[in-house]
Amino acid sequence: MTTRQPQILSTTGGDLPLEEYRLALGGRAWTILHTGAILSLEDEDRFLRGDQLRLPYGIALWPAAIALAHEIAARSVQGVRVLELGAGTGLPGIVAATLGARVVQTDRNAAALVVCRRNAEHNGVVLEQRAADWTAWREADTYDFIIGADILYAESVHPHLRQIFDANLAPGGRVLISDPFRPASFELLEAMAADGWNVVVNKWTVGVVPPPRPVGVFELTRRN
Secondary structure, three states: EEEEEEEEEEEOOOEEEEEEEEEOOOOEEEEEEEOOOOOOOOHHHHHHHHHOOOOOOOOOOOOOHHHHHHHHHHHOOOEEEEEEEEOOHHHOOOOOHOOOOOOEEEEOHHHHHHHHHHHHHHHOOOOEEEEEEEEHHOOOOOEEEEEEEEEOHHHHHHHHHHHHHHHOOOOEEEEEEEEOHHHHHHHHHHHHHOOOEEEEEEEEEEOOOOOEEEEEEEEEEEOO
């Protein structure tokens, strides 16, 4: 359920109204501020055409983030270290932190990090947000989980993501990437499978207006 809230995000491009999305899972509930929910292909086409006020990609709420939040809520993450790439509104990382994970959220967009912080505070969780650009990556720590929602759409960033997975995933760790089955995404997933990674997928559907949006959550682990 999405309802409009009288909250404003001030950016260098002007003030943006924020809406609120409520996600209820397993007896818990989270509320997430965002600039617009993009649940269907029609929503996405309208957003990308710019039929309405052109909004930043990173602080819209995408179906892949909702699917990844469901996937994380179905797992045991108590005490694990989680790195979230392209955090955007921060929903998956916030769910992980609520369930006991130690989470670092990263995004290169300053407005997205502001929204992340607001959402973390609103949901009563403590986690860390860092400004980070995949093309100039300096993060040295390793993590049990590296997660990202809809981050594979641009082929140009695939080599940078591969470097992050190789450098920052702890031994025995898992990469969880949610993606609405974009063709460009399969190139990276197939390349990683060919290079010695196990790739499995869980399929989720997001949205209640027919047809619901299919989203895959791909789990990548290194082969021994």
